[in-house]
Amino acid sequence: xxxxxxxxxxxxxxxxxxxxxxxxxxxxxxxxxxxxxxxxxxxxxxxxxxxxxxxxxxxxxxxxxxxxxxxxxxxxxxxxxxxxxxxxxxxxxxxxxxxxxxxxxxxxxxxxxxxxxxxxxxxxxxxxxxxxxxxxxxxxxxxxxxxxxxxxxxxxxxxxxxxxxxxxxxxxxxxxxxxxxxxxxxxxxxxxxxxxxxxxxxxxxxxxxxxxxxxxxxxxxxxxxxxxxxxxxxxxxxxxxxxxxxxxxxxxxxxxxxxxxxxxxxxxxxxxxxxxxxxxxxxxxxxxxxxxxxxxxxxxxxxxxxxxxxxxxxxxxxxxxxxxxxxxxxxxxxxxxxxxxxxxxxxxxxxxxxxxxxxxxxxxxxxxxxxxxxxxxxxxxxxxxxxxxxxxxxxxxxxxxxxxxxxxxxxxxxxxxxxxxxxxxxxxxxxxxxxxxxxxxxxxxxxxxxxxxxxxxxxxxxxxxxxxxxxxxxxxxxxxxxxxxxxxxxxx
Amino acid sequence: xxxxxxxxxxxxxxxxxxxxxxxxxxxxxxxxxxxxxxxxxxxxxxxxxxxxxxxxxxxxxxxxxxxxxxxxxxxxxxxxxxxxxxxxxxxxxxxxxxxxxxxxx
Numbered sequence: 128x129x130x131x132x133x134x135x136x137x138x139x140x141x142x143x144x145x146x147x148x149x150x151x152x153x154x155x156x157x158x159x160x161x162x163x164x165x166x167x168x169x170x171x172x173x174x175x176x177x178x179x180x181x182x183x184x185x186x187x188x189x190x191x192x193x194x195x196x197x198x199x200x201x202x203x204x205x206x207x208x209x210x211x212x213x214x215x216x217x218x219x220x221x222x223x224x225x226x227x228x229x230x231x232x233x234x235x236x237x238x239x240x241x242x243x244x245x246x247x248x249x250x251x252x253x254x255x256x257x258x259x260x261x262x263x264x265x266x267x268x269x270x271x272x273x274x275x276x277x278x279x280x281x282x283x284x285x286x287x288x289x290x291x292x293x294x295x296x297x298x299x300x301x302x303x304x305x306x307x308x309x310x311x312x313x314x315x316x317x318x319x320x321x322x323x324x325x326x327x328x329x330x331x332x333x334x335x336x337x338x339x340x341x342x343x344x345x346x347x348x349x350x351x352x353x354x355x356x357x358x359x360x361x362x363x364x365x366x367x368x369x370x371x372x373x374x375x376x377x378x379x380x381x382x383x384x385x386x387x388x389x390x391x392x393x394x395x396x397x398x399x400x401x402x403x404x405x406x407x408x409x410x411x412x413x414x415x416x417x418x419x420x421x422x423x424x425x426x427x428x429x430x431x432x433x434x435x436x437x438x439x440x441x442x443x444x445x446x447x448x449x450x451x452x453x454x455x456x457x458x459x460x461x462x463x464x465x466x467x468x469x470x471x472x473x474x475x476x477x478x479x480x481x482x483x484x485x486x487x488x489x490x491x492x493x494x495x496x497x498x499x500x501x502x503x504x505x506x507x508x509x510x511x512x513x514x515x516x517x518x519x520x521x522x523x524x525x526x527x528x529x530x531x532x533x534x535x536x537x538x539x540x541x542x543x544x545x546x547x548x549x550x551x552x553x554x555x556x557x558x559x560x561x562x563x564x565x566x567x568x569x570x571x572x573x574x575x576x577x578x579x580x581x582x583x584x585x586x587x588x589x590x591x592x593x594x595x596x597x598x599x600x601x602x603x604x605x606x607x608x609x610x611x612x613x614x615x616x617x618x619x
Numbered sequence: 620x621x622x623x624x625x626x627x628x629x630x631x632x633x634x635x636x637x638x639x640x641x642x643x644x645x646x647x648x649x650x651x652x653x654x655x656x657x658x659x660x661x662x663x664x665x666x667x668x669x670x671x672x673x674x675x676x677x678x679x680x681x682x683x684x685x686x687x688x689x690x691x692x693x694x695x696x697x698x699x700x701x702x703x704x705x706x707x708x709x710x711x712x713x714x715x716x717x718x719x720x721x722x723x724x
Contacts, residue, residue: 159644162681162689163655166645169686179648182655189660193667 137164137180144180147187149194156190204577206552208488211541215495222502229510231519235444236505239437240373242316243405248434249377250402261286261378263432266396268308279404283307283314284391286400287378292334293357294344302340302381304358306394309333309385314405317373333366333385334358340381341368358384375437377401404434444509447524448501455531463536466595467543481548488550489542496534500527544583546576547598553583569593576601579609629653631705631712633661634694637671638702639718642691650716662692670698 141160148156160183167179202209226232241247252262268284275282285307293299305311312335334356336345345351354365363384374380386394459465467489508523544553553574560570571587585596626634629651636647648658665671671692681688694702706713713721 158675158687159690162687163644165686166643166689170645170649179645179655182657182659185656186659186663190663193663 137176140180141183144183144187147191208550219495219498222499225506226502229506232506232510235509240318242318246405247437248404251433261399263402265398268402280407281314281405283311283403284400285311286398290359305380305383307383307385308391309387314403330387332363332390334363335367335369335383337381338368338370443520447520448527451527459535463539492538500530546580548580549578579605626705630661631709634702635712635716637692638694639716643689670701
């Protein structure tokens, strides 16, 4: 029994080492070592056989390294699947990085920075289209603060205007202001604990600067908080700095002037602005999209006001992009065939794993093209081109549709021109036959897989007997023609 | 082709051993005294570079001798040319591992 175990040990070592060998070559490798091991055992001791078998690990390790090296070379070859995915991935990564780097685009793709943002609505008089223009009169806002208390827990007002602000001696720039009711920031409830409203004087107006204005006009000096400045002819205290990401309301501003109740009363009742409200939990179901909630009749005129969820305003680009995807898919059959080609001449059916891999590759290309187009169009439209959300959404639609359409077309054409086995781009196109002899034989283009898996015949003129491209699978006897040449400069 | 100039002494010894009629791994090991972890990887690289060719012996022969079949190696034409060139670099190689004909002489 002991003798049997000692004799089996070297073979066990070889079998363990065999796990390093690629599966296709493993049986052959084990058979060779078994034959050699028999010769060793036949000529010597079991101890010598054990020492001999340990060499199998080095052999297996070097074979494995060669195999990995061949795989890497094949993956990096021109037209390989890995190269294609890598190229698309780099483009997608660059687009996503652009989206995250450009503040306007980043604001579009990131969630709203307000607590319970689903409860926030923007009230506008003209429905969805009016979301970008100040349309609510201050007098209306004053009325609503008293008679809509059942609907809204908070109601804030702001009106955009450009005004000269006396920040310091010889420093009176024109700033884009949001003249707002004092509770605007309390209504919004920024999630980062409101870095803006640090100082709260007992009375008077407060000025909250945007981070860019603070760094431009005050060179990011933290000592300016509490300093008095003159805005619109009145004195205001610089109360804090607001990160750009905290301001996600229509129109971009350099500073927010938070008026106290007295200051609000001095504003003209005809001033037009925006109303931001936080709805009561019990008042409505969550406003996932725009809905109209208020109808007022004054002096025989019916006024309709739209309540737009702030969430829905900022998810609009995604909705626009989704529409573009749908439209591109509908138009796609007009510019290319949807078929991926048939493979009726395969001598043996393609293995299921290869078929699954081929479809996964197609799906991955679609996903990456969607990511590329979405990220780049968002970065250009919202990050570079414009700050007007409606105009940016329109620009994004334009920038999305055409690239999507031609991107989908490229995906299908690329998939048709790939070997179904290794998914490498087919190469060496050759014209075969003559169009004038079409009734006698076929004519078209023949492409070949550089790894020797097969040939693709594409008819130039679809006929009843040759209507679509055909794949001709080459058997293993052809492989010697496609073997990789040995590395010439290597020490053996 | 510069392959012949790049052969190490070990690879040259293995090539010469195969040329001398030691046509499977263990007999190459016995002749050269090299360990299995050196001989087999070197033989695979020689085969990959087209200097030697391997062939399984017939199952019937192995069955008749009641042992597993062996893989036998032989030099290709390139391998023979390479070996001729290697003699210039390692002049004692042919004397270390003589072929049966040289032994008779």
